[in-house]
Amino acid sequence: MSNPPEEIPEWPIAETPARDGIGEDDNAIPLWFNIGFYGLIVVGLLYIAWFEGTGWTQVASYEADVAIAEEKAAAVKATMPTENPYRGDDAALAQGAETWRTICVACHLPEGTGLVGPSLVDPFWKYGNSDEELFSTVSDGRPAGMPPWGPQLGAEKIWKVLAYMETLPRTEEPGMGSPDYQPPGAATGQP
Numbered sequence: 055m056s057n058p059p060e061e062i063p064e065w066p067i068a069e070t071p072a073r074d075g076i077g078e079d080d081n082a083i084p085l086w087f088n089i090g091f092y093g094l095i096v097v098g099l100l101y102i103a104w105f106e107g108t109g110w111t112q113v114a115s116y117e118a119d120v121a122i123a124e125e126k127a128a129a130v131k132a133t134m135p136t137e138n139p140y141r142g143d144d145a146a147l148a149q150g151a152e153t154w155r156t157i158c159v160a161c162h163l164p165e166g167t168g169l170v171g172p173s174l175v176d177p178f179w180k181y182g183n184s185d186e187e188l189f190s191t192v193s194d195g196r197p198a199g200m201p202p203w204g205p206q207l208g209a210e211k212i213w214k215v216l217a218y219m220e221t222l223p224r225t226e227e228p229g230m231g232s233p234d235y236q237p238p239g240a241a242t243g244q245p
């Protein structure tokens with residue numbers, strides 16, 4: 055037989071005297087707490103009034119910033135040449151050839167006939183061959199494996215390498231990368 059459970063006294067009981075020198079007291083809430091507490095309620099109400107009243111939102115603020123940035127970008131773009139300034143400039147062509155040999159030949163071959171990248175001397179242009187289109191192809195890259203060269207080369211070297219690219223001997227045969235490209239030997243069925 056087990057003993058009936060002893061009654062467990064709740065502690066602290068109001069009348070309980072301090073134990074070990076520790077007792078309960080009923081102090082007034084400190085002023086600093088009340089100022090903070092009610093102050094934050096006031097701030098919250100003001101914020102709601104301001105938010106609802108002025109129509110300020112993160113989205114609107116973001117969009118305003120984007121509009122400013124776009125305006126700046128447009129201003130910069132307007133100062134960029136839209137035509138290749140180095141066409142026929144021998145010194146520039148020599149510098150362009152240098153860039154061509156160090157970077158572009160790896161994928162487009164020295165003659166521009168194409169290897170990993172498409173032919174750049176045939177009549178077919180996937181992304182267009184106006185000066186602006188060529189510039190953005192080389193500067194920003196293209197999805198099927200053309201890396202963006204803008205950060206490494208900068209506008210001047212890109213214009214120069216494009217000016218050099220134009221001097222490569224052109225062919226009327228659809229080359230690598232054109233829709234009706236026939237690999238050598240395909241017509242005869244021979245590898």
Ligand code: HEC
Pocket residue numbers: 153154157158159160161162170171172174178179180181182188191192196197198199200201203215216219231
């Ligand atoms: C890592 C390989 C690689 C290198 C290096 C490279 N390209 Fe390309 N390039 C490609 C590929 C792949 C494409 C096809 C991209 C596509 O179809 O989306 C391409 C496409 C292009 C086109 C577009 C052709 C068209 O039909 O519209 C141009 C112009 C071009 N490259 C020029 C250059 C120049 C100039 C350089 C040197 C600064 C260069 N490329 C360096 C792989 C390369």
